[in-house]
Amino acid sequence: MMTKTITSEMELRSRMEENEPFLQKLGKNPVGKCLDLNNCRLTTADVREPVALLPSLPDLEKLDISWNDFIGRTLHLFMQQMHLVSKLKILRLGSCRLTADDVRALGEALKALPELELNLSSKVGGNLPLILQTFEGNKIQMPELVDYALTSEDGAFVGQLLLRLQNLEVLDLSINRNIGGSLNSIVQGLKSTLNLKVLKLHSCGLSQKSVKLLGAAFRYLCELRTLDLSCNKEMSGGFEDSPGLAMLEHLEGLDLHQCSLTADDMVWQQVIPFLSSFQELDLSANRKMGSSSENLLSRLRFLPALKSLLLNNCALESENFTALAEASIHLPALEIVSLSWNKCVGSNLKLLLETLKLSTSLQVLRLSSCSLVTEDVALLASVIQTGHLARLRKLDLSYNESICDAEWTIFCQNLWLLKELTELDISFQPSAFQECGQWFRHLLCAVTKLPEITEIGMKRWVLPASQEEELEGFDQDHKSSIHFDHGGFQ
Template sequence: MSQRRKKNSSDGETKPRTSFVNKFFRSSKLRPTKAESRKKSNDLEAADFQPSDDAQKTENILDTANKPLTSEMELGSRREKNEQFLQKLGRKAVNKCLDLNNCGLTTEDVREVVALLPLLPDLEKLDISWNDLIGGTLHSVTQQMHLVSKLKILRLGSCRLTTDDVRALGEALEAIPELEELNLSWNSKVGGNLPLILQKFQEGSKIQTLELVDCDLTSEDGVFVGQLLPMMQNLEVLDLSINRNIGGSLNSIAQGLKSTSNLKVLKLHSCGLSQKSVRILDAAFRYLCELRKLDLSCNKELGGGFEDSSAQLAMLEHLEVLDLHQCSLTVDDVVSLTQVIPLLSSLQELDLSANKKMGGSSENLLSRLRFLPALKSLLINNCALQSETFTALAEASAHLPALEVFDLSWNKCIGGNLKLLLETLKFSESLQVLRLSSCSLVTEDVAVLASLIQTGHLAKLQKLILSYNDSVCDTGWAIFCQNMWFLKELTELDISLRPSTSRDCGQWFRHLLCAVATLPKITEIGMKRWTLPATQEEELERFHQDHRCSIHFDRGEFQEADFSRLN
């Protein structure tokens, strides 16, 4: 995530940054250089310790903003300035929503926002997330919070908040009693200082969503969260993911969860949970009768915890999403979950991926998935499935009429046995995404898939991922490409080779181009490490010239062809 932020903030180093509003209005405007960003950051840090012209200007703006409007002329002038500002932002009807997320805001931009807030008394949503240089300047915004007391949504994710920002925010939250959503994710200084922010929350708080992802929360912060939860009777979403130190304070958190009967989403992804954590949480599940989504993924020490501690999980009758990927599930965990998961009749999404020990022990669990008719997404990639477990899964899939996403990638046993699955998937009328990457598929598998497509099945398929199946010969790809044109809804196809290999495209490439020409929605074709001889390069060029389309042929480190042509 941090890499994405850095990329967004450093694109284009050749054009100087003019004003924030013009940059925001022109979506193609380029970002400041990293050197400029560092300089601005240093300027902000210096501003914390000594007065400056910028600070004086901010104070003047605050003084002006706090003065009452004395005439209709002044009111009209402010409204005109407001309209001009919003026009440059390229936004409409922003009187209740001001979304400035990922805009590369600078100190000057913050002053513009500060001046704007008094003109938006009905503001309900303020999002200034993913603006690194907000850190150290938030106090100028929080001083105006009393003027937007109707604020319901405040998002400050990844703003590099300082301890002073955190303290200022805590004071300001008292001025916005209608607040329903608070997002402080990806701000490391929140960790160890959480009470400074949330200490003003009173019993009966209207907070419905609290997101504190990757905030470097301490065990003490976890204890504080547990004590705070009983005051948030309206809480519906709690996301504490990627805070690896709160596992030790789970007792306190779970105790607080017992008072949040309206909770619908609980995310504890990568929180350092252990085997004991399952038992602690299981005791709280009986009080969370409205829970819709439970994410315990990427807690590698969780394995073995479900053996005797999952009875209450079955009571979550409204649960729609269960994510247990990469939890090191053991054989005994699978046996226990076999008794529980089939009882979750409302389940729509199930992710058991990257639990390799369940490969030879999940036959009963997978066969009983037939009791989940509402299931829309089933992810079992990289689970080391064996022939028996794959057969059980294939048979169960015939009883999943709502299935839209099916990911079986990185299960080698599927190679040579895909027919078992396709025999049942031909009854599926909802499947939109099928992922079979690195499944050791052979030519016969692809031929069977092509035959199924030819008969009109899988008609709603939008994404088909067949990458890293290098054992398929040119004949197999030719048969597939000749029948691909039946997939009228297809938007993405990936047939890339493994990173360690490369091959020349066979005559099937011509069939691929012919099929693509008839597919109205396809935009992406993954062909990494396939090379094109000169004659096929010419065919590709003619294809570009003869057809009006916008398709990206991703050919990785070898070549890339990006064809765009206006209709």
């Protein structure tokens, strides 16, 4: 028995030594139980060499051969050896230009690897059943299916597959624009996934009818934590008589950005008081909801655990912003607030004064293109000066051109108090250029006292020769650990 073991080990060592020149050429080596040949530009001739490696790696658990175009049409060579790496748990085949024959070979080989986590990241639309139909239902782990060009028929197959995946926790079908037509089948399958915690259907061609279908499934998804229905513009108006969200009592995150939500859709606000665990809400790029969002924004006060609120480009009006400001006082856990591209914020930032003072958790504040004026920046500077916003890490004040040099100076003089700041953006919009004032020197001074700062965005600010020299000297002193993104000197 001992002789067999020694002989086996010698054979493995011999095979590894034979393949060392190939690995050295690629600058790769097996690390532990992982072989990473990602983006090695393997040619058709090269493929046989990593295939020959597999017999010498019986304990291999992770194999990554992604971004090698010529894997396509030769994958069967790998698949014929899969039985030799029976401990394989992760197989990555992203962007390998797989053909239908490759997919068929993959499906056959996976019969011997029922515990495998598969990551294709490839367009396999129309061929999904060839990969997945061979799995045993009690052992299958659903691969990522994002941007696979899935067809309506593939969607129907996923629905049937879900019936066998009662312990599935994550389902992401995002960027498969043709599966909306087979949503009925998917919904029937979802009713069996009682442990599902994450459901993502971003950009899947969903319609008004889709909202109602999903609503019928929500009553079965009691454990759902994250729901992403974003970038489905045809859903507009679908929430009008769909109370399904009220069933998701453990929901923590909802993403409805760019869904063309209208006043009729705002009826879903009625469920907010039932979402006691809610933490993340993204309603960005729904401009039609702006004038009708007052009641919804007022009800946010019932979400004390809310951490992230994204309302970019929602065409908010003064009344809506006032309602938001009043509700935000009751949101002590807020970490991320984004109001960019809502012009009503300009001259009205004072409405958020109490929130800015009371917030001890705020880490990201985005106010890009909000028509901020000098008084708004003065207010922000005073809040910083009094010791608030101490945990702020990212501050975006870009595309606000109505702020005078004097207020930029005051702002920069107090900036050093934001000790945890990592990113600051004060860039101008592409059509605007302005010469930096004396505040630039105060900015450089403040940055030297900010231990975490790595990025300063100031595109379209024109630096005179003297300030350009100051910046070059600063970069040399700090060995470019801080990136000033000025887009080149004008």
